Amino acid sequence: MPNGTVTGPPDGKPSTGAPIDVELMRETAARLLAEDAELPSLEEVETLTLRLRGMIMVAIPDVEILIGKFPKDDIPATCARACIGEARMRLRLEPGGNLPQQVAHAQRLARSVRALAEHHVNLGAEHE
Known part of the structure; x- marks a missing residue:
């Protein structure tokens, strides 16, 4: 654009590139936060942590x-x-070195993911 004006997407919906999958966010968070959640293995918690960080970003x-x-x-x-x-x-936080510390860190991330998903819905985002 000649005047340097930035416009949003043509349909007016928020977009930063990747769509937010609220249901996937909720399911991923529940993997760590559900009352009957099983303790993940070290490999699983590392994978979940990366996934949760990406969802937050x-x-x-x-x-x-x-x-x-x-x-x-x-x-x-x-x-x-x-x-x-x-x-x-x-x-910005780093998980501790042992499994319980890593699980606790991932659970904190999961709480943020769950909350962001709820705010996304509550603030009026459209979902498929």
Whole structure:
């Protein structure tokens, strides 16, 4: 564009490239957070941690776009902003060296994934 103006996608839906699969996010988080969740192996927890980190990195920009549609004092948007801050903080943390510490770290990431998925829905994102 000659004047350097950036426009959104033609259909007006938020998009940062990869679509958010809310159901997959919920299912992945439940793998670690369900009451009857089994303790994952070291390999499984490493894989889940990477998957959860990726989900957070994809979800944050989309939730931020949704937040931008609300006034600064909107309570659901404010809660979503806090969730994003916490998720970013969790992305900076490193898991401990043993399995229980790695599982606890992955569970914290899973809580952020679950919360981001809920904010995505609550702020009005359309889902298939």
